Amino acid sequence: xxxxxxxxxxxxxxxxxxxxxxxxxxxxxxxxxxxxxxxxxxxxxxxxxxxxxxxxxxxxxxxxxxxxxxxxxxxxxxxxxxxxxxxxxxxxxxxxxxxxxxxxxxxxxxxxxxxxxxxxxxxxxxxxxxxxxxxxxxxxxxxxxxxxxxxxxxxxxxxxxxxxxxxxxxxxxxxxxxxxxxxxxxxxxxxxxxxxxxxxxxxxxxxxxxxxxxxxxxxxxxxxxxxxxxxxxxxxxxxxxxxxxxxxxxxxxxxxxxxxxxxxxxxxxxxxxxxxxxxx
Amino acid sequence: xxxxxxxxxxxxxxxxxxxxxxxxxxxxxxxxxxxxxxxxxxxxxxxxxxxxxxxxxxxxxxxxxxxxxxxxxxxxxxxxxxxxxxxxxxxxxxxxxxxxxxxxxxxxxxxxxxxxxxxxxxxxxxxxxxxxxxxxxxxxxxxxxxxxxxxxxxxx
Numbered sequence: 551x552x553x554x555x556x557x558x559x560x561x562x563x564x565x566x567x568x569x570x571x572x573x574x575x576x577x578x579x580x581x582x583x584x585x586x587x588x589x590x591x592x593x594x595x596x597x598x599x600x601x602x603x604x605x606x607x608x609x610x611x612x613x614x615x616x617x618x619x620x621x622x623x624x625x626x627x628x629x630x631x632x633x634x635x636x637x638x639x640x641x642x643x644x645x646x647x648x649x650x651x652x653x654x655x656x657x658x659x660x661x662x663x664x665x666x667x668x669x670x671x672x673x674x675x676x677x678x679x680x681x682x683x684x685x686x687x688x689x690x691x692x693x694x695x696x697x698x699x700x701x702x703x704x705x706x707x708x709x710x711x712x713x714x715x716x717x718x719x720x721x722x723x724x725x726x727x728x729x730x731x732x733x734x735x736x737x738x739x740x741x742x743x744x745x746x747x748x749x750x751x752x753x754x755x756x757x758x759x760x761x762x763x764x765x766x767x768x769x770x771x772x773x774x775x776x777x778x779x780x781x782x783x784x785x786x787x788x789x790x791x792x793x794x795x796x797x798x799x800x801x802x803x804x805x806x807x808x809x810x811x812x813x814x815x816x817x818x819x820x821x822x823x824x825x826x827x828x829x830x
Numbered sequence: 831x832x833x834x835x836x837x838x839x840x841x842x843x844x845x846x847x848x849x850x851x852x853x854x855x856x857x858x859x860x861x862x863x864x865x866x867x868x869x870x871x872x873x874x875x876x877x878x879x880x881x882x883x884x885x886x887x888x889x890x891x892x893x894x895x896x897x898x899x900x901x902x903x904x905x906x907x908x909x910x911x912x913x914x915x916x917x918x919x920x921x922x923x924x925x926x927x928x929x930x931x932x933x934x935x936x937x938x939x940x941x942x943x944x945x946x947x948x949x950x951x952x953x954x955x956x957x958x959x960x961x962x963x964x965x966x967x968x969x970x971x972x973x974x975x976x977x978x979x980x981x982x983x984x985x986x
Contacts, residue, residue: 632874633867633870633871633874634867634870636863636867639863639866639867639870640863642866643862643863643866682847683844684837684840684841684843684844685840686836686837686840687837687840690837786836786839786840788839789839790834790835790836790838790839790840790842791839791842792839793836793839793840793842793843794839794842794843794846797839797840797843797847798843798846798847798850801843801847802847802850805851805855
């Protein structure tokens with residue numbers, strides 16, 4: 551458990567606080583978040599408002615995204631048609647897996663969907679995988695570098711999952727209109743499932759259904775990863791010699807969770823885009 | 831931010847987790863990857879072998895074709911030769927046969943002529959004698975004149 555100067559709730563809230571940076575109205579300054587009075591003036595995360603950024607989320611998500619692109623493009627550049635090397639073999643397996651899923655679900659011609667799915671899958675997997683790094687290690691290093699807060703799993707920040715979900719939502723709307731025209735899209739929203747007389751009811755139902763897509767995408771991933779991270783933090787409050795008893799099984803279970811959540815996000819993205827292409 | 835034994839506890843847990851992954855997570859993944867690699871290698875190998883086999887088969891087919899053509903040409907040539915030979919033989923035979931027939935016919939003609947001559951000769955002798963008897967109205971020594979008449983008939 552944390553030392554006597556830090557209570558359990560302080561420890562937990564510290565681990566669940568993003569490294570937010572922005573204009574803080576109360577102190578009238580551009581600054582990082584601070585929830586501990588011992589470290590100077592308070593600047594609680596909720597006091598920043600909308601115009602602030604979570605530096606740790608951006609750092610880790612962009613970092614992992616760049617790593618993914620660098621790694622895959624590096625292999626892609628020296629890909630051979632013959633017997634693949636170990637790394638190429640691994641990457642081919644991942645791409646085949648994603649491609650099989652896309653081919654199974656998405657039956658239209660669209661050059662965007664497969665690369666999008668690959669990116670979604672690998673990127674979310676990498677971000678989720680940060681969950682397996684012991685919860686205190688990276689925040690400790692960040693603390694030594696003078697950053698008081700560091701959430702290393704970007705998918706435990708609803709901003710990250712929400713950002714991806716909004717992008718997917720944008721694509722859904724774009725392809726719905728592109729495929730069916732604005733009129734077709736509106737017709738789809740208002741003339742079903744009930745006959746045309748019930749237009750307001752239909753419209754309400756369909757708009758809620760449409761908006762539920764990105765919200766469920768974002769919150770499912772966020773909720774799963776946030777809860778998982780929370781358990782890790784709670785386990786870290788146990789006496790140090792017995793943490794492994796719970797931490798190891800939970801980490802092993804998380805191998806499944808991180809893959810599954812990445813997979814679900816990818817499949818739902820494909821399904822939603824396929825639905826956007828479908829004529830109803 | 832206080833550093834304490836928690837970080838050691840997490841290190842222990844992480845070490846166990848890593849060992850677990852090494853023992854139970856990594857091997858199946860690498861095995862699957864190795865399997866895939868092996869399959870690709872085998873597939874490529876098989877394709878290459880098939881291509882080589884095809885090439886060999888094509889070469890063999892071409893060689894067979896050439897050989898067959900040569901054989902056919904030889905057979906035709908032989909047949910032609912044999913046909914010419916047969917024609918020559920037939921011509922030869924026909925000529926021989928014709929000669930044989932001609933010779934037989936000539937022999938027969940000669941024979942007939944001889945026979946006719948003999949008959950004629952015999953009759954001529956009689957006629958000559960009768961004629962002479964009538965002319966001379968005298969008894970002629972048939973013995974003496976027969977010699978003369980036969981001499982005359984032999985000259986015919």
